[in-house]
Amino acid sequence: MYESFNIIDPVTKENYPQSIYHNVKNLQWVANPKILRQGAGARVMGNEIYSNDILMTNLVYLKLKRAPYSHATVTSIDVTKAKALPGVIGVLTYNDVPNLINAAPYFYCISKDVWNSTECVAAVVATEEDIAEQALALIDVKYTVLPFVLHQDDALKAGAYILHGSTNEVGTAAPINRGDVNAAFAKSDNVINLDWRNVTKPFFGVHPVASVEQESFTCNWENERMSVWSSTQSPWGSLRSVAAALNLPYSKVAALNCRMGTGFGNKGSDGAGVKIAAYFSYTLHRPVKWYQDMDGHFGMNSSAWTCQNHVMKMGVNKDGTITAMSDVCQGNGGYRGNAAAQSGIAPFAVRIKTANMYLEGHDAYTCSQGAGIPRCVQHVQGSVAFSVLMDMAAESIAMDPADFLVKNTYDKAGVGAQPEFPTYDVGCNSAPGYINDLIALSGWKSKWKGWKTPTAVNGPKKSGIGISVHNCSHGSLSNPESATIMLEPDGSCRCVTGSQDMGQGWRTAAAIMTAEEMGIDYSLVTSPNFATENTQESRSPGGSTVTRGTGTAVILACRDAKEQLFKLAIIAKKFTGVTPDQLETAYGYIYQKSGAAPTSWTPGTAPAGSVWVKIADVCALMTATAFTAPAVGTYTYGGPIIGRGSYATGRNGNMMQLQQSGTTAEVEVDTNTGEVEVKNIVEICACGRNIFYQGNFNQIVGGIAFMIGHALYSGLAKDEATGLDLNPNYTLFKCPTSADMPTMSVGFNETLEPYGPFGGKGTGEPVMPSASSSIFNAIYNACGVRSKQAHMTPDVILAGLGK
Amino acid sequence: MKTFTHINATSIADAGAKLTQYGSSAKLIAGGTDLIRLLKTRCLPDASLPQYIINLKTITPTLDYIKVDGTTLKIGALTRLHDIAFSTTVLGSWSSLSQAARVVSSWPIRQMGTIGGNICCQKQCWYYRSTWNKFQCVLNGGTGCPAVAGNHRYESVFGPTNGCYSVNPNDISPVLLALSATIVTNKGSYTADKFFDGFKITNLGAGEFVTEIDIPTPAAGSKQAFVKASERRAVDFASANCAILVTPGTGTITAARIVLGAVATVPYLSAEAATALIGKSISADTAAAAGAAAVSKASPISALNKYKVAMASGLVQRALLS
Incomplete structure (x- = not known):
């Protein structure tokens, strides 16, 4: 099923200015594709307890x-x-x-x-x-x-039935207002408009998730x-x-x-x-x-159904410069009045380089489900529309859309990189490198044959290719974060965090970082499910930030444990004339930084002037006899060694990560029946350091699957007459099956995030918007039907073709 | 899920007797892939939920067989779809049945689901299938078809039966109609065109159930095919499907049976499409004409299900040109 699995341009940059995490050489477990997932054996044998x-x-x-009623x-x-x-x-x-x-x-x-x-x-x-x-x-x-109201545009109309208080409007946040949008539109060579409806009558929402x-x-x-x-x-x-x-x-x-x-x-x-x-x-x-x-x-x-409608506008000059962009978003806050629109428009501020931008969002109470998170903090809904808008803008000036993305994608980093948050430090920005990687890996330049020019025609079947990228910010939303490292007398180690592994492999990522930071073999590390009684509170995984957040706590806990380990080694006179900060670990040994470090798991004898002591030998001292006091008893050196790490994002000031993804999709559209088959996907993920290699790969493949459904058919349907759900279960609601998956190539553009452990950023979410919008753009390339809504179902395709 | 009493039938006669004895409080189970779903979701009115489940898999001699008797293919009602899909016997002269069996739902479902159960499978309309019978449609003890004023994207474009617009989305049934099959029951038999009902799926009477499917061998040189369009490629009912039998496959056509599925309340045998083909040979033009003729009597409820017309027409062309 998977054609290839490539790593592209791994960056070995060290000592990144603000980082304390990038000074690890010769990484053994981080980015190792052969890591066995924590609990894998139990899962394979069906022994996991749910x-x-x-x-x-x-x-x-x-x-x-x-209740069988909406209101x-x-x-x-x-x-x-x-x-x-x-x-x-x-x-x-x-x-x-x-x-x-x-x-x-x-x-x-x-x-x-x-x-x-x-x-x-x-x-x-x-x-x-x-x-x-x-x-x-x-x-x-x-x-x-x-009476009930299902749709936000109905709820926000004058004279609408009021569900709560005096207005159906949940509230609006201060809009982003950068430069002079109207003046810029007036001077633009072209102005593109897109009225994007995520909520349509046939399919009410995208994902129930x-x-x-x-x-x-x-x-x-x-x-x-x-x-x-x-x-x-x-x-x-x-x-x-x-x-x-x-x-x-x-x-x-x-x-x-x-x-x-x-x-x-x-x-x-x-x-x-x-x-x-x-x-x-x-x-x-x-x-x-x-x-x-x-x-x-x-x-x-589970609240992550699609709920945003966007009225978008983009100004573009013939040289490919985006002059201005605006969006007014209406979000469906559901019966609980959740915020949908604000987070839907937020990513645009870091999607493109333009001095003129106006973003405004309104959320409405309705009698629908509460809007929530479709695995990308609601960025998906707006960002998909945005990527279609970008495609339309590129077409309006007859520019290769890939070149248009390279030219305009936001590429700034550092303090003040985003004008609206001048004190924020925007983490590493992988643009345009990851986009260039995508263009190269997908063979875009040889496959794309021009606007409305299919890549192949076979009777009624027309093939096309589309491209899309996504930047989104993830940052200061994760307090507290904590971890505990428990070293055992045999040199093995447990890493316990209060963050739940929700299937994405967090426990494995934590164990990988533990092994790497402790300098021990990965097979000696266990990261178990936890009970709240046995660990400290830590954040829920989400926002693609648990590796950065709780992962940082893991690193700090490891360092605390290592300091205790080094003290024990010094007390036991394994090292003399040194302080703990002069010791380090590597390949299962403790060594003096001033001397030579071990360079393999079987390093042999330390060279003259250097001392190498096995970590396991020092751990054994926890229960070993230190001395015997007559008539009193036997004393051990002490223990256990328990390292604690606690971290809060706020300690690093205002920061945000930019997580990035680029996708090309190749599709085949049957213009007689309206069927769409996704034939091939190429994905580049700018994940920072690729800590859990296989887990990242799986997340990307899962995201692609998710968004094939988003693009084609995964809709929550409602009966407009009653407001009741029509397909609220997995026999009626359609998510993609393995038979729907195309061939895929997944690549990682590795850079170093200044605030992430080992330079990691995040993986789970960015693939979502780019995958689905690349399918929309590919459909347009194949058959000339432009998507203006989620779900390019056969009826939409055929209607677009005039059938 | 509602609890029930499970009864193993020992013979066809025993199953028929028990079905008669318990009446509407009993249902038959073969593969069970749809029945269990009905029970779990409680989409039927409480009074329609069975108290007794009569198991046909324990019948002897077994109803799980594929054999040829003279020129007739005989398939036991309990034959699994997977076995039909990969039977070299079926592939020999009844390849369209194999094609259809291969695209029913998913591999695991085909390993359990039987051909008898498949052609008797209840409708899939989401108003009918709503948990706790929230919509109480005409098919489920209520009145009217809420899909007409509601979301009818999957409903019939050839009108209702008894007020119900839900389609028969089955993949096997159009093939049986195209191949002029006979459905044998414990009480008699039906030709395929008399077997299906647009409201209650089949015309089976009280205490009656399918025991065998008989399919004659198509004329030598004929062309048969089954094609399906669905939103996803597995675990999905057809948005539209099409089974054809054209005689001969090359040269001037003398007979044609073009059957559309999932666009009407029953598998729809299009006389218009046959007329468009007879006297002509298969080409892109005649296929397009047959496709157009096949849906010439279609009358979608609204723009919401209009796509099925073009889709069905396209499938006729695809099948003929395959």
Whole structure:
């Protein structure tokens, strides 16, 4: 399936001015493609424990009753029959749910007022799942159905039905207003307009981003302690919400992490289930399991469906210079009024070099799902449109779109690189290098034959190629971050962080960095799932920043552990006349920096004047006899060695990373049937230092798969008459299958991020916008149908062709 | 998922007797790939959820076979789609059936799903399939077809049956119609054109179920093909599909059966397309004319499902020129 896997232009730049992390020579584990993923054996053997695998004696099951309306209020609810059903042991409605659980308006766990069809009006606990479902059917609820608004443009119209307060507008942030846009447009050779609709009637949104593993929680109140087994990427959030709901100290709640199946965007919300499950467990003194039903999973919890419409404008001169750009974005904030538009427009400020830019966003309350994160902090939705706009601008001046990208892509770094944030230090910028890599690896110059010129024609089938790049900023959103390094007497090591591995391989990345920084063999490092009782709080993975954030804490913990290790070595007289800061590790040995360093795992005897001591030998001293005191006993040297690392982004001042990606797509369009087949994808990821090589590769391939769906068919559909979801499960909603995957070439443009451990930046998200928009641009190249919406389904293609 | 009582049938007669005994409170299970989904999602009204599941896989002698009797291909109802897809017997003279079987859903589903279950599979309309039967459409105990005023992108372009616009998106059924198959049941048999119903999928009566599919050998020199368009390339029902049998495959055509799937409430045998072809030989022009003729009576609900007309026309051309 994968044609090739290339690394392009690895940069060996060292001592980057602001970096304390780049001075590691001869990297052994970082960027090593042969690293075995942490827990790989258990996964292959099917022995991993996921939260839904948790079974306990006396376990009971929680089910939630959801409203079948988009906007309504409950006028009466009768649970008599449900309570009488044998096996039912608890029923909760809005009449009796404790206030602490129903925390805030629009975030009620069990609500009388229904603002979205997946809101919960009652909960049942029973000894069997089927009994709980039967009981849900027996609850008699009468509603007063109210008018509803699904779309943000409807919600923001004058005279619209007002859902909350006096306006449907959630709020607007200060727009970005750089230079004089109108004056620049007036002087431009061409001005391009694009009215991009992510929300269209056939397909309402792009991604529900309901992860394949549904949310599952088991709560057990026992021995004055609430244990919570969760499948969320935010176990610390579970801990806090359960503690708050039950008025318990945080210390009385333990989140016990299991293997997490997937996240892919936003699996950080607890929804209603965990708090209600905890409540029932607390009151019934029985373990309670809640497994999110698919309707809820798609509609309520996993929130990353597309919600932005953009009205864009770009001025361009015939020499290829972008003179100005503007965008007014309307975001669908859903029933909880989430911010969608602001984060949708934010990346544009670092996408192109132009002195004139105006960006404005408005979010609206609607009766839809809350807008969220489609695996790229909502950048995807606007950035896809932006990349189509760039293609249109290049075409308007008959310029090769690849050259247009090289000329105009934002390429600045350092303090003040982004005018709107003059105090921010923008991390390394890989443009235009990664774009040039993409052009070379894809063979763009030989394949692209001109505007509206297919690369091949075979009867009704026309082939085309498209290109797109993406810059987005990721930065100061990750406090606290912490890690613990525990050295064992045999020289092995455990790295425990409070950040959940959500399937992307964070535990492996942490272990790689630990092995590299400690100078020990990777096989000696274990990075386990954690329990909140056994480590400090650390951030939820997200924003493609956990490697940079918690990874930095890992490095600091390693250094703390090494200092203790060096002290022990000095106390044991393995080294004399030195201080800990004069020692370092490499290849499993401690050595004096002033002397020669080992250069292999079997270095032999140290040369004259140098001392090499095995790390394992020093670790063994933790339990070795130091001396024996007569009539008192035997004393060891001490231990254990526990290194702690704590890091907060704020300590580095205001900073942001630029994560970057470039993609070319080759497609074949059947102009008779409107079918689109993606034939080939070439992707270059500017990931900084490529710390977890295979994990990065997997993330990119996953992102490509995700966005093939975004481009072609992965839409959450709604019934406009009722506002109800039509395909809220994976039998009706379509995500790409392996059969839909094209041949792919993935390359990494490695540079060194000043704030990232070993120079790492981030990988997960940038591929998303560039992959889907390259498909849109390729479709245009093939058949001349320009995408102005997500989902180039056959009906859109055929309509564009006049059929 | 609703709980049920699982009963193993021992023979065709036993299965028929139990099906009659339990009536509407029972359903048959073969591969179970769709039935379990129906039960899990509770998309049927509670009263329609079965209390009894009658297992056909325990019937002896087995209904899992592919054989040729004289000039007739005989496929047992419990034959898995995977086995049909890769049967050299089927590939010999009934290659379009093999082509169709290869593109049903996914490899794992084809390993479980049977041909009998496949052609009796319930409709896939998302209003009908909504969890907890939220839309209560005419097919699911309610009134009217909410798709007409709602999202009908996948619905029929050849009108409704009993008010229901949901299509039969099956991949196997158009081939059976094109190849003039006979569907044998425990009580009798149906020609393919009499077997399918636009509302209740099949015309099977109470206590009746499919036991065998009989397909005659097409005339020597005929051309047959099956093509499918779907939004994704696996685990997807057809947006449109097309099965053809043209006699002869080269030279002047004397007989043609052009069947469209997933565009009407039943597999749609187009007499207009046949007329456009008879007396002519296959070429790009005649294929285009046949494609246009095949959809000449189409009447999409709105622009939302209009694409199916062009798509079906394009598939007819693709099949003829394949």
